[in-house]
Amino acid sequence: MNKPNIIGVGGNPRNNGNTDILLDHFLMGAESEGGNTKKVLLRNYSIESCIACEACRKAGTCIRFHDGMELLYPEIEEAKGIILGSPTYNYNITAPMKAFIDRLYPYYDFSDERPGPYSSKLEDQG
Numbered sequence: 001m002n003k004p005n006i007i008g009v010g011g012n013p014r015n016n017g018n019t020d021i022l023l024d025h026f027l028m029g030a031e032s033e034g035g036n037t038k039k040v041l042l043r044n045y046s047i048e049s050c051i052a053c054e055a056c057r058k059a060g061t062c063i064r065f066h067d068g069m070e071l072l073y074p075e076i077e078e079a080k081g082i083i084l085g086s087p088t089y090n091y092n093i094t095a096p097m098k099a100f101i102d103r104l105y106p107y108y109d110f111s112d113e114r115p116g117p118y119s120s121k122l123e124d125q126g
């Protein structure tokens with residue numbers, strides 16, 4: 001089986017809600033354009049909040065927590081695109097989605113000179 005190249009990440013705690021429906025439609029669109037897709041529902045993963053230990057700057061990945069992100073990092077590194085789906089909770093994304101995004105911190109390119117513009121280690125994913 002081909003590896004997924006588009007990951008749809010759902011940050012909605014509720015099952016079968018609006019975000020699930022929207023995400024399914026986005027992924028159907030990606031499939032219809034030839035993409036291999038995978039849906040990742042954050043509610044099925046245990047993901048700690050980033051604690052800003054900054055160890056990933058040297059290690060290149062998160063070494064503080066051994067949680068659901070360990071399963072997701074390899075898939076993110078293989079992916080050509082990530083679609084983020086979140087309901088609005090108090091004018092913002094949900095807490096699980098925020099935790100997920102914060103845990104992508106290892107993908108900043110820390111070799112860049114500081115202060116300066118930020119770049120991503122994943123910017124050449126296609």
Ligand SMILES: Cc1cc2nc3c(=O)[nH]c(=O)nc-3n(C[C@H](O)[C@H](O)[C@H](O)COP(=O)(O)O)c2cc1C
Pocket residue numbers: 012013014015016017018019020087088089090091092
């Ligand atoms: C804790 C909480 C906070 C919410 N805050 C907002 C909000 O700020 N603005 C808004 O338009 N809807 C808000 N909503 C409504 C949700 O965005 C709405 O119910 C949405 O459909 C939930 O997504 P889901 O259907 O994928 O579960 C809130 C709902 C909850 C439970």
